[in-house]
Amino acid sequence: MIEIRPQIRSALSDSQLQKNLRVTLGKTATARQQVIAEVANWEELRRHAHQVKAHTISRLGEYLQQLEKNVMAQGGNVVWADAGREALDYIFQLALKKDIRKVVKSKSMLGEEIRLNEELERNGIEPIETDLGEYIVQLGHEHPSHIVMPALHKSKEQVAALFVEKLGMTPTDDCEKITATARRTLRQHFLSARMGITGVNFGIAETGTIVVVENEGNARLSVSVPEVHVAIMGLEKVIPRAADLSVFLKLLTRNATAQKISTYVNLINGNRRPGELDGPSEFHLVLVDNGRTRILADEFLRQTLYCIRCGACLDVCPVYQTIGGHAYHSTYQGPIGAILTPQLLSVEEAPEHPFASSLCGACYEICPVKIEIPHILLKLREKVQDQKSARASRLPLERWGLQAWSWIMTSPGRYAVTNRIARTLARMFARKGRNRMPPLSAWTKSRELPELAPKTFRELFKEEGRES
Amino acid sequence: MRVSLFVTCLVDQLYPQVGLSAVKVLRKLGVSVDFDRRQTCCGQPAFNTGYADEARHVARYMLALYGDGDQPIVVPSGSCAAMIKVFAPGLWPEGSPERKSAERLAARTYEFSDFIVSVLGCERTGARFSETVTYHDSCHLLRELHISEQPRKLIRRVDGIDFREMENSTRCCGFGGTFAVKFADISSAMGEEKIRWIQGSGARYVVGNDVSCLMHLDGLLRRQSIPVKTLHLAELLAKFDD
Numbered sequence: 113m114i115e116i117r118p119q120i121r122s123a124l125s126d127s128q129l130q131k132n133l134r135v136t137l138g139k140t141a142t143a144r145q146q147v148i149a150e151v152a153n154w155e156e157l158r159r160h161a162h163q164v165k166a167h168t169i170s171r172l173g174e175y176l177q178q179l180e181k182n183v184m185a186q187g188g189n190v191v192w193a194d195a196g197r198e199a200l201d202y203i204f205q206l207a208l209k210k211d212i213r214k215v216v217k218s219k220s221m222l223g224e225e226i227r228l229n230e231e232l233e234r235n236g237i238e239p240i241e242t243d244l245g246e247y248i249v250q251l252g253h254e255h256p257s258h259i260v261m262p263a264l265h266k267s268k269e270q271v272a273a274l275f276v277e278k279l280g281m282t283p284t285d286d287c288e289k290i291t292a293t294a295r296r297t298l299r300q301h302f303l304s305a306r307m308g309i310t311g312v313n314f315g316i317a318e319t320g321t322i323v324v325v326e327n328e329g330n331a332r333l334s335v336s337v338p339e340v341h342v343a344i345m346g347l348e349k350v351i352p353r354a355a356d357l358s359v360f361l362k363l364l365t366r367n368a369t370a371q372k373i374s375t376y377v378n379l380i381n382g383n384r385r386p387g388e389l390d391g392p393s394e395f396h397l398v399l400v401d402n403g404r405t406r407i408l409a410d411e412f413l414r415q416t417l418y419c420i421r422c423g424a425c426l427d428v429c430p431v432y433q434t435i436g437g438h439a440y441h442s443t444y445q446g447p448i449g450a451i452l453t454p455q456l457l458s459v460e461e462a463p464e465h466p467f468a469s470s471l472c473g474a475c476y477e478i479c480p481v482k483i484e485i486p487h488i489l490l491k492l493r494e495k496v497q498d499q500k501s502a503r504a505s506r507l508p509l510e511r512w513g514l515q516a517w518s519w520i521m522t523s524p525g526r527y528a529v530t531n532r533i534a535r536t537l538a539r540m541f542a543r544k545g546r547n548r549m550p551p552l553s554a555w556t557k558s559r560e561l562p563e564l565a566p567k568t569f570r571e572l573f574k575e576e577g578r579e580s
Numbered sequence: 581m582r583v584s585l586f587v588t589c590l591v592d593q594l595y596p597q598v599g600l601s602a603v604k605v606l607r608k609l610g611v612s613v614d615f616d617r618r619q620t621c622c623g624q625p626a627f628n629t630g631y632a633d634e635a636r637h638v639a640r641y642m643l644a645l646y647g648d649g650d651q652p653i654v655v656p657s658g659s660c661a662a663m664i665k666v667f668a669p670g671l672w673p674e675g676s677p678e679r680k681s682a683e684r685l686a687a688r689t690y691e692f693s694d695f696i697v698s699v700l701g702c703e704r705t706g707a708r709f710s711e712t713v714t715y716h717d718s719c720h721l722l723r724e725l726h727i728s729e730q731p732r733k734l735i736r737r738v739d740g741i742d743f744r745e746m747e748n749s750t751r752c753c754g755f756g757g758t759f760a761v762k763f764a765d766i767s768s769a770m771g772e773e774k775i776r777w778i779q780g781s782g783a784r785y786v787v788g789n790d791v792s793c794l795m796h797l798d799g800l801l802r803r804q805s806i807p808v809k810t811l812h813l814a815e816l817l818a819k820f821d822d
Contacts, residue, residue, distance in 0.1 A: 120766060121765060430770050430773070431770070433773075434766050466630075467763070468759075470754055470767070471720075471756055472723070473720075474750075490627070493629060494630040497631055514631045518635075518637040521589075521623075522620070524618040524620070527620050555760065555761055558764065558765075558768035558803060559803055560799045561799065562595070565594060565596050565597070568596055569596035570617055572599075
């Protein structure tokens with residue numbers, strides 16, 4: 113079971129993390145507002161993207177088959193993996209067959225989801241993350257704390273210290289020197305690795321094109337220098353037509369990194385053809401399910417699969433802003449993580465995730481494909497409670513409490529009696545100074561209790577509220 | 581016009597002056613106010629915690645109580661109004677009698693500020709308050725009911741008021757219902773952040789439309805002895821001589 117609670121205190125007391133979150137997320141928010149404001153029909157684009165996604169997800173099998181056909185027609189190989197394990201096994205076998213011992217990787221959340229790096233290492237293959245943020249995280253033996261900005265939790269100084277330790281860099285706080293160090297090291301890896309693994313932002317069914325959006329050129333090097341390119345793609349990343357890409361790109365880069373367009377947008381149509389100068393001799397597309405078709409089963413919840421991983425919901429989420437990404441203990445963090453994790457795994461595995469939200473709705477407001485995250489959270493909370501009652505491994509105190517509450521709230525008599533008892537108890541507790549003991553301490557640790565009004569509204573209305 | 585006031589459980593139990601102020605303001609504007617003494621709660625605490633059966637039980641009681649009358653129901657809370665207007669109908673399958681009844685109830689339920697501005701077409705209640713005031717957008721009011729201009733119009737028309745928008749007025753205060761106790765540390769940290777924005781505005785009063793948010797903020801403010809007071813919009817609008 114994944115828990116969030118144990119991490120909260122340390123996240124809140126980590127002043128460096130708090131500072132990093134504030135600075136980075138603050139900058140992104142301002143910049144994003146500006147680039148979004150430039151697009152006059154932004155809301156229309158969101159609605160359109162939502163519709164395209166809804167349509168695609170409702171005919172997912174069809175479009176995936178079309179994608180498969182068109183990728184294969186261009187000389188690529190397509191593999192379907194029900195579980196992460198199958199995808200991993202395919203990659204290992206491929207590497208083994210060619211005696212490949214080192215892999216360069218561009219950023220892929222799916223790679224994180226199936227624990228690609230750990231598994232490659234276990235099988236004697238060295239994975240090198242080539243996205244700067246991912247590389248920092250890999251060097252520090254950490255996991256990404258944000259789906260777009262993986263090393264968001266680290267400051268420039270922390271990165272410099274890491275590079276001094278791991279790469280022998282001469283101490284400096286000059287960003288250019290720090291990135292140049294990474295660049296020099298990574299160049300050597302690009303030249304010596306014989307397999308490149310990338311994620312996929314969009315797979316265009318109509319043309320068999322794989323789209324990889326990036327800013328550092330590392331994905332382009334990963335797909336052009338090594339002899340084998342393996343792209344791993346979640347089933348939901350397929351889009352029907354090339355024309356749809358323009359809408360999604362506009363939404364993705366503006367929302368993710370506040371850019372009108374990212375520095376590189378790679379459109380990859382299979383492997384190198386005869387007469388072409390570069391590109392891999394083999395291209396493999398691994399289509400990974402890993403729990404996605406299960407999400408598809410529920411007509412309301414399936415919109416979770418519309419996500420294009422822009423990460424904007426994390427940036428605007430006051431909970432994420434407060435605790436950062438690592439506290440979620442899951443591949444996907446923030447609001448999208450809170451709805452994706454319990455569905456990709458199970459509500460038993462991640463029962464806290466749907467509750468770690470104030471349901472403020474800022475995520476839905478920013479979501480480029482209009483996923484109703486707060487309403488999905490509510491639905492998942494219901495699933496968690498149902499599953500808890502079915503299991504009943506411990507006393508269902510909360511359910512009993514709310515059952516009693518609903519019994520009280522459906523009768524004016526019971527409401528009045530309970531009200532009198534509660535008031536007497538509250539006065540007693542206040543007098544004995546027990547306000548700061550459990551269960552009240554959950555409130556009173558940091559907040560005063562409201563002062564008890566001498567009379568309720570209904571009493572006062574009866575006395576003085578009557579129409580004069 | 582005659583309306584029925586759904587006062588909400590928190591106002592009834594903890595903030596009766598908010599209910600009385602709402603009555604006072606509505607009457608000043610020429611509206612007769614009924615209060616059905618059998619009312620209890622909208623069902624939100626159970627609903628937001630994932631207890632759909634219990635929420636349905638309470639919501640069904642609400643439906644029985646307000647039945648299929650045609651009197652507008654006015655609620656001095658964004659989140660309780662959202663429960664009735666947005667969420668309650670979804671507790672029953674489409675086409676069911678309860679769903680239809682809940683939808684009719686939803687259609688004649690109004691949040692307090694929205695009722696005054698959008699239905700009564702009024703922005704000025706004659707209130708006078710010579711103080712610095714800022715406004716907190718509560719999340720359900722803003723993002724479920726899309727109400728943000730109505731309360732501001734009303735605040736601006738209070739005589740003598742010095743209204744100062746805070747930065748990030750739309751940022752959640754961290755209350756979030758049972759979230760406030762299930763994740764108390766995050767909730768409080770969010771509240772403290774909100775308080776920094778409130779203080780940044782220089783206002784001495786923070787006005788909101790939900791006593792739940794205000795209870796949370798007031799609890800933090802008092803614990804930290806910060807001289808900022810919370811005020812429900814109804815209380816502000818009722819600051820006129822009888």
